[in-house]
Amino acid sequence: MGLWNKKTPRPKEFSLFYAADIHGSERCFRKFVNAARFYKVDALILGGDISGKALVPLVERADGRIEAHFLGEDRVLRDEADIEEAEKAIRSNGFYPFRITEQALSDLAGDDAQRREEFDRIMADELRRWIRLADERLDGVPADCLVMPGNDDEHFTGPVLDESHRLINPEDKIARIGPYQVLSLGYSNETPWHSPRELPEDEIARRLDELAARLDPAVPAIFNIHVPPYRTALDNAPEISADLSIVGGSNSRMVPVGSPAVRAAIETYHPILSLHGHIHESRGTAKIGKTVAINPGSEYNTGVLRGVIVRLRGDDVADVQFVGA
Amino acid sequence: MTEISPAQARDARRFFPRQATGLTREVSWIDAMFYNLLWSSLPLSLAFILAYDPALYSSANPYIAVLAALVLTLPCALMYAMFSSAIPRSGGDYTWITRSLSPSVGFMSSLSFCAWITFFIGVYSDYLGTYGIAPMLRILAADTQSRGLLDTANWFTTETGAIVVGLVVVVGSALLLTLGAGLRTFMKLQKGAFALWALGAVALPIVLMLFISKATFISNFNTYILHLGGPSNAYSKFVASAPANNSPTTFSGSLLMVTLPFYTLGFIFQSAYFGGEIKRARKTALRSIVVAELLAAGLLLVGIVVFRAHLSQFLYATGAGDYTKIGLSSAPQYPEIAAIASGNAVVGTLISIGMIMVFLTWIPQSMLLLSRSLFAWSFDRLLPAKVASVNSRTRSPAVAVGLIAVLSVGAVLLVGLSPSLTFVVGLMGLTFTYVLVSIAGIAFPYRQKETFEASPFNRRIGRLPVMTLVAVVSTVAVAIIIVILLRDKNSGTSWDLNKFRVELSLGILLAGFIVYQVIKLIQKARGVDVELAYREIPPE
Numbered sequence: 001m002g003l004w005n006k007k008t009p010r011p012k013e014f015s016l017f018y019a020a021d022i023h024g025s026e027r028c029f030r031k032f033v034n035a036a037r038f039y040k041v042d043a044l045i046l047g048g049d050i051s052g053k054a055l056v057p058l059v060e061r062a063d064g065r066i067e068a069h070f071l072g073e074d075r076v077l078r079d080e081a082d083i084e085e086a087e088k089a090i091r092s093n094g095f096y097p098f099r100i101t102e103q104a105l106s107d108l109a110g111d112d113a114q115r116r117e118e119f120d121r122i123m124a125d126e127l128r129r130w131i132r133l134a135d136e137r138l139d140g141v142p143a144d145c146l147v148m149p150g151n152d153d154e155h156f157t158g159p160v161l162d163e164s165h166r167l168i169n170p171e172d173k174i175a176r177i178g179p180y181q182v183l184s185l186g187y188s189n190e191t192p193w194h195s196p197r198e199l200p201e202d203e204i205a206r207r208l209d210e211l212a213a214r215l216d217p218a219v220p221a222i223f224n225i226h227v228p229p230y231r232t233a234l235d236n237a238p239e240i241s242a243d244l245s246i247v248g249g250s251n252s253r254m255v256p257v258g259s260p261a262v263r264a265a266i267e268t269y270h271p272i273l274s275l276h277g278h279i280h281e282s283r284g285t286a287k288i289g290k291t292v293a294i295n296p297g298s299e300y301n302t303g304v305l306r307g308v309i310v311r312l313r314g315d316d317v318a319d320v321q322f323v324g325a
Numbered sequence: 326m327t328e329i330s331p332a333q334a335r336d337a338r339r340f341f342p343r344q345a346t347g348l349t350r351e352v353s354w355i356d357a358m359f360y361n362l363l364w365s366s367l368p369l370s371l372a373f374i375l376a377y378d379p380a381l382y383s384s385a386n387p388y389i390a391v392l393a394a395l396v397l398t399l400p401c402a403l404m405y406a407m408f409s410s411a412i413p414r415s416g417g418d419y420t421w422i423t424r425s426l427s428p429s430v431g432f433m434s435s436l437s438f439c440a441w442i443t444f445f446i447g448v449y450s451d452y453l454g455t456y457g458i459a460p461m462l463r464i465l466a467a468d469t470q471s472r473g474l475l476d477t478a479n480w481f482t483t484e485t486g487a488i489v490v491g492l493v494v495v496v497g498s499a500l501l502l503t504l505g506a507g508l509r510t511f512m513k514l515q516k517g518a519f520a521l522w523a524l525g526a527v528a529l530p531i532v533l534m535l536f537i538s539k540a541t542f543i544s545n546f547n548t549y550i551l552h553l554g555g556p557s558n559a560y561s562k563f564v565a566s567a568p569a570n571n572s573p574t575t576f577s578g579s580l581l582m583v584t585l586p587f588y589t590l591g592f593i594f595q596s597a598y599f600g601g602e603i604k605r606a607r608k609t610a611l612r613s614i615v616v617a618e619l620l621a622a623g624l625l626l627v628g629i630v631v632f633r634a635h636l637s638q639f640l641y642a643t644g645a646g647d648y649t650k651i652g653l654s655s656a657p658q659y660p661e662i663a664a665i666a667s668g669n670a671v672v673g674t675l676i677s678i679g680m681i682m683v684f685l686t687w688i689p690q691s692m693l694l695l696s697r698s699l700f701a702w703s704f705d706r707l708l709p710a711k712v713a714s715v716n717s718r719t720r721s722p723a724v725a726v727g728l729i730a731v732l733s734v735g736a737v738l739l740v741g742l743s744p745s746l747t748f749v750v751g752l753m754g755l756t757f758t759y760v761l762v763s764i765a766g767i768a769f770p771y772r773q774k775e776t777f778e779a780s781p782f783n784r785r786i787g788r789l790p791v792m793t794l795v796a797v798v799s800t801v802a803v804a805i806i807i808v809i810l811l812r813d814k815n816s817g818t819s820w821d822l823n824k825f826r827v828e829l830s831l832g833i834l835l836a837g838f839i840v841y842q843v844i845k846l847i848q849k850a851r852g853v854d855v856e857l858a859y860r861e862i863p864p865e
Binding site: 023027031032034035038039051052053055056057071073081085088089092093102117119143151152171188191193194195196230232233236256272277278283284285286302304309319320321322323324325 | 559861
């Protein structure tokens with residue numbers, strides 16, 4: 001047969017590194033922007049939940065001491081070296097350190113609106129600092145770098161990401177990386193925490209349909225959707241009660257919490273690859289029809305960047321390798 | 326599972342959380358402590374201490390043995406608390422060793438640990454018949470004076486009975502874990518099963534023994550044996566069947582007995598494996614592990630005191646006497662003795678059910694633990710990707726559980742057909758992992774400096790990290806335990822009597838290293854660098 005048929009050239013391999021849910025861990029972000037060089041991949045994708053979850057005040061007392069409550073204990077920071085070390089540890093765990101006087105802290109603690117405003121300001125400032133770092137580090141690196149907000153990011157995250165000249169915020173767009181097109185959505189379905197960017201299932205379905213309509217049928221598609229598809233083992237999380245306690249305590253039960261709309265979209269549009277985050281405990285791969293769906297999980301709080309290197313060849317997912325250190 | 330307690334979250338002067346996913350209320354240290362306690366094999370340790378001291382350890386003082394085991398295991402427990410606070414939710418010792426020492430050593434340790442846990446599945450499946458079902462049926466046989474029940478009870482203590490029960494339990498557990506509804510039901514029933522375990526296998530026997538007199542026990546025992554078709558005055562005959570023990574108690578003799586309490590106290594930090602999203606406070610990890618250890622040691626000591634108060638001669642006979650002289654097919658053990666003391670079949674059955682729960686909860690949980698290891702190896706490209714596949718309908722790890730079930734069946738047959746392979750034989754292999762975790766603890770503050778600095782246990786004494794110091798003490802303590810296991814003629818891994826088993830334990834450990842290197846080469850030939858999975862991207 002080979003004598004008569006023209007031999008089809010083997011498609012060139014294209015590789016990408018995907019991670020998600022770094023939740024303010026500066027150590028993880030620094031690793032992410034270095035990943036293109038380290039793993040020698042053609043594209044980087046950060047699939048949402050970039051922002052940290054808490055502020056840790058470093059309180060300047062009247063007598064000049066600086067105190068912080070961190071990792072379950074009160075700490076007194078004696079000099080600048082102590083403060084820098086504490087700030088580094090706080091950032092590494094995914095929180096935001098900020099210095100404040102005793103009086104200002106007292107005012108802030110009693111004023112929800114002011115505290116909210118201060119939190120947003122600090123988050124935006126820290127994100128801009130990260131963007132500067134990424135723009136600098138990725139200068140001269142040929143890989144595309146997509147960074148998308150997730151459900152835990154505030155609404156201003158997308159516009160702040162757009163300020164970067166090197167990072168691409170792909171949300172609500174069809175972005176191109178090499179020979180592939182990427183459909184991205186960072187919103188999640190509704191959670192018990194009422195995080196900033198959640199949508200009901202029907203709205204997720206509507207947005208995905210709208211985006212899918214813009215896909216070029218001739219180009220293989222990759223989905224970059226923060227929330228994983230429902231009942232795929234990429235979406236198992238401990239069951240949570242209304243008061244945000246883990247049901248069963250230490251004998252917690254895992255339940256599927258992914259999105260049926262996302263699953264339906266994958267089943268309808270058959271992307272070759274579907275990348276997800278959101279559920280940190282559910283690292284793994286799943287097959288939905290011909291689609292390979294992946295959730296690399298997250299351990300941002302230990303400074304570990306959990307991710308996955310995916311090697312693509314034409315319409316095939318040639319290899320999937322989980323990494324994380 | 327987070328360090329943000331409700332009180333702390335309310336206290337906005339110290340910590341400002343915002344509306345974000347994952348910030349759950351933390352599991353209290355008491356909850357975690359009970360979890361640790363319930364995953365220990367305390368009733369079995371107590372059963373073996375009561376049965377084999379002084380029958381097998383003629384010059385041992387059991388109180389010294391328990392206290393020595395506590396002192397020798399606490400440093401390693403502290404290591405687990407520290408590591409689990411620094412690197413929560415990561416696969417436990419496999420990740421700790423991999424990151425602190427090297428991937429090949431991490432895999433070597435993990436493979437060895439899993440091999441010996443599989444062996445223990447065989448042992449526990451085997452024990453279910455002997456220490457759970459048989460005593461329960463014997464108690465019911467005595468109450469109903471039924472020969473048929475007695476014969477059935479005796480069958481469960483035979484080789485065939487033990488193997489059949491073992492196979493049923495292993496296959497049943499595998500089905501439970503692979504059928505979605507089964508796993509959910511198991512997880513729901515777990516707490517109830519644990520409650521029965523605590524009540525039946527620990528609380529009831531100890532309380533009963535506190536309140537009965539020696540005369541009552543003798544009377545109840547004689548009636549019990551009569552009802553089972555045995556001779557009259559069985560108590561005296563049984564006690565007289567044991568040869569006299571005139572050995573004086575020595576400290577070195579007591580140290581050799583550490584093997585038995587080590588079985589409980591050395592494996593009491595399961596809470597280290599459930600990490601949370603936010604690093605837990607030092608107090609939570611420490612309290613849940615250290616208090617569980619202290620409580621377990623306390624319960625062992627109390628158990629020994631109350632049982633020996635009236636029954637020291639009788640207990641000696643259970644280890645050294647001839648049970649066939651009173652018509653039994655096996656010596657009565659701790660739960661059966663407590664049941665006899667109660668003189669009440671209902672109480673006796675409850676105690677037996679508690680003991681059965683020890684095994685029935687441990688086996689499926691251990692299979693789950695093993696499946697997590699197989700997943701980790703598969704994700705790291707050390708096993709085929711298929712092993713980590715999840716059934717889309719039941720969402721269960723069917724391939725991994727199937728593989729574990731096959732290996733466990735092998736363990737059931739091995740243990741069932743080799744009566745000398747008791748639980749103690751596996752202790753040596755598991756202890757090697759503790760040595761490696763302890764050495765990893767020495768290196769961790771230096772090899773993973775930033776993770777260490779950002780952890781709750783980042784204190785130093787002078788320039789020396791406290792974690793390194795504890796790890797050095799732990800390494801020495803675990804080494805002492807290994808020496809004890811090598812010198813104790815009853816450990817099953819005595820250097821004088823069981824050299825091959827010691828070599829086998831070392832061989833399994835080293836095999837992991839070789840297997841890792843072979844897989845690495847195979848994957849390299851396929852264009853996959855397995856070490857990428859562990860290599861840290863430089864953050865700077």
